[in-house]
Amino acid sequence: MGLSRYRIVYVMKIYRKQFAACRAMLAAVGSMALLGLSSCEEKTAAEGQTPAADKAGNKEQASAAAEQAAPADSSAAVAEAREALLKTLIYDLGRCASDIAVHPELNAAVRNMLEALENYYNQNKESLNGTTERVQLALRMADTTRNLTAWNRAIAFYTEAKEAYDALPEGKKNEAENKRLLSSICNGQAFCHMRAGDMQAALSLYNDGLSIDEELYAAVIPSDGPAIPEKGEIPAGVPAAAAAVFSSYRCLGECQMLAEDPEEARVTLKRGIEMAEELRRMTPEMHMQYIRLLVAIGNLESRCGNDREVLKYWNHAAEMCRALYGATTDPALRFRVEQAFNNLVPNVKALAEKLQIGQETTGDSQSEPAPGTELN
Numbered sequence: 001m002g003l004s005r006y007r008i009v010y011v012m013k014i015y016r017k018q019f020a021a022c023r024a025m026l027a028a029v030g031s032m033a034l035l036g037l038s039s040c041e042e043k044t045a046a047e048g049q050t051p052a053a054d055k056a057g058n059k060e061q062a063s064a065a066a067e068q069a070a071p072a073d074s075s076a077a078v079a080e081a082r083e084a085l086l087k088t089l090i091y092d093l094g095r096c097a098s099d100i101a102v103h104p105e106l107n108a109a110v111r112n113m114l115e116a117l118e119n120y121y122n123q124n125k126e127s128l129n130g131t132t133e134r135v136q137l138a139l140r141m142a143d144t145t146r147n148l149t150a151w152n153r154a155i156a157f158y159t160e161a162k163e164a165y166d167a168l169p170e171g172k173k174n175e176a177e178n179k180r181l182l183s184s185i186c187n188g189q190a191f192c193h194m195r196a197g198d199m200q201a202a203l204s205l206y207n208d209g210l211s212i213d214e215e216l217y218a219a220v221i222p223s224d225g226p227a228i229p230e231k232g233e234i235p236a237g238v239p240a241a242a243a244a245v246f247s248s249y250r251c252l253g254e255c256q257m258l259a260e261d262p263e264e265a266r267v268t269l270k271r272g273i274e275m276a277e278e279l280r281r282m283t284p285e286m287h288m289q290y291i292r293l294l295v296a297i298g299n300l301e302s303r304c305g306n307d308r309e310v311l312k313y314w315n316h317a318a319e320m321c322r323a324l325y326g327a328t329t330d331p332a333l334r335f336r337v338e339q340a341f342n343n344l345v346p347n348v349k350a351l352a353e354k355l356q357i358g359q360e361t362t363g364d365s366q367s368e369p370a371p372g373t374e375l376n
Contacts, residue, residue, distance in 0.1 A: 114144045134164040151192040158189035183212040199259040210248040217241040228279045239283040246289035250296045269297040284328040291320045318344045
C-alpha cells in the first residue's frame with residue numbers, strides 16, 4: 001500500500017497494454033462463439049427431427065424413433081449448459097466488451113459482438129418472451145450501444161429491455177435479480193437521455209433507479225444491528241446492493257449538477273457518502289463506488305468554486321485509490337482504479353498549488369484509509 005505514484009503508473013502502463021490486448025481477443029472470440037451458438041441451435045433443431053418418421057410417415061416408425069431418443073432429463077442438462085455458456089459470452093464477456101467500447105482499436109470487435117448479439121436476440125425473441133434471459137439480452141445490447149455513444153439507438157434497446165421486463169410473470173418481476181435488471185435499465189437509459197440533452201427524462205429515470213436500489217438495499221441489511229458487522233462474514237447480498245445504491249446516488253447527483261441544481265446534487269451525493277461511511281468494512285467494488293462518490297462531490301464543489309472542499313474530497317478519493325489498488329487482484333477493477341487515480345493526482349497538485357497549500361502529494365502519501373472505509 002506504500003506504492004509511489006510513479007511506481008503505480010509504471011506498473012499500470014505495462015498492465016494496460018496486456019489487458020487491452022486480452023480484451024480485444026476475448027471480444028472477438030465472444031462474437032464468433034455467439035454466432036456459433038445460433039448455428040448450433042439451428043443444427044440441433046434439425047437433428048432433433050425423426051427422419052424415420054418423416055420418410056415413412058407411419059406411427060410404428062415414429063414410436064421406434066421416439067424410444068431411441070435421449071432421456072427426458074437431458075433437456076434440462078442442455079438448458080443448464082446453454083445458460084452457463086450465455087452467461088460467460090454475453091453477461092460476463094459482453095460487459096467487458098461494453099466497458100472497452102470507447103477504445104477505437106477495439107471498436108470493431110465490440111461492434112461485431114453487438115451485431116451477433118442482436119441477430120441472436122431477434123431469432124429467439126419470441127421463444128424467450130417472459131424470461132429473465134430476454135431482459136438480460138436486451139440490456140446487454142443497450143449497454144454496449146450506449147458505450148458506443150449511439151444514444152438514440154441505445155434508448156431504443158433500453159425500451160426493448162423494459163418491455164421484456166414488463167412481460168415477466170408478476171412473481172418474477174419482484175425477484176431481486178430482475179429488480180436489479182430494472183434498475184440498470186433505468187440508469188442506463190437515464191444516462192443516454194442526459195447525454196442527448198433531455199435532463200428531465202434523465203432525472204426521472206435516475207430517481208426511479210435509485211428508488212429500486214434503496215429498496216433492494218433495505219431488503220438485505222439486518223433488521224437489528226449494523227449493516228456490516230465489524231468482524232465476521234458480510235451478510236449475503238449486502239455488497240452488491242450497497243455498490244448499486246452508491247452508484248445510483250452518484251448518477252442522480254451528477255445529473256442534478258449538470259441540470260444546474262447544485263443544492264439538490266450536494267444533498268444527494270452527501271447522502272450516498274454518509275451511507276458508505278456508516279459501513280465499517282467494504283468489499284473492493286463497494287470501495288470503488290465510494291471513490292466515485294468522492295470524486296463526484298469534488299467535481300460539484302469545483303463547479304461551485306469551493307476549492308478547499310474540492311481538495312478535501314479529491315485527496316480522500318486519491319488515498320482510497322491507493323488503498324484499493326493494494327487490496328485487490330481483480331485486473332478490471334485495478335484498471336478502473338488506475339483511471340481514477342491518474343485523473344485525480346494532477347488535479348489535486350494543481351489545486352494545492354493554486355491555494356498555496358504545502359501538503360504531501362497524493363502519489364507519495366503513506367496515509368491509511370480513513371475510518372469507516374476499511375477494506376474487506
